[in-house]
Amino acid sequence: MGRGPSIAARKGAEDSRRGKLFTKFIREITVAARTGGGDPRSNARLRLALDKALAANMTKDTAERAIKRGTGELGADQFEEIRYEGYGPGGVAIMVDCMTDNPTRTVADVRHAFSKNGGNLGASGSVAYQFAHVGQLFFETGSDTALEEKLLEAALEAGADDVVSEDGYTEVLTTPEAFEGVKQALVAAGYAPIEADVTMRPSATSAVAPEHADALRKLIDMLEDLDDVQKVYSNAESA
Structure with a gap:
């Protein structure tokens, strides 16, 4: 009888996912503080980012350091917000919100994920409407x-x-x-x-044909796993 992954392997995988999640939270907190100030009482975007990060057990010290990076107290924040738009398998509309310090790397990674899984990257505004x-x-x-x-x-x-x-x-x-x-x-x-x-x-969802469901799921998973990707949105009924 085969054995599944060891406890150490499962913990390692979980730690990796947790690390990626925390990286996304830190970037969101940093950019929210940069664009709207470091006081969550007057910055709704920052307050929401902090709520989600702390609910995921991020320490307050880590969150406060991210705020200070955003306000410039701990050095300049170099992250740029970019949104990519495209279509997945079966014509499903997909938007990808990124925060990056290297747009050339990010667009290459996003384009690769689309092309590898039967989708294509579109122009700005192609699906946002x-x-x-x-x-x-x-x-x-x-x-x-x-x-x-x-x-x-x-x-x-x-x-x-x-x-x-x-x-x-x-x-x-x-x-x-x-x-x-x-x-x-x-x-x-x-x-x-x-x-x-x-x-x-x-505004309306799109049914996903069975023959496209697996490729669409792989595309969204691959996008969400990219370090520079913050959020992935689609109009698929299920993915």
């Missing part, structure tokens, strides 16, 4: 229609733009500017989101 910049909060409501109604009322009262319930989950949508206020109001009212972020939401 299919997405909206929104605040998005998910809640698990199950079959409790009374809970759905109470959440709907609380969300709209807090300033949400839309609330959608289906398959046991409720999605609350806000403008990016209203996201933090809506989130805080709902948490204070006893509604804790299972996921909350400011993201790019597709």
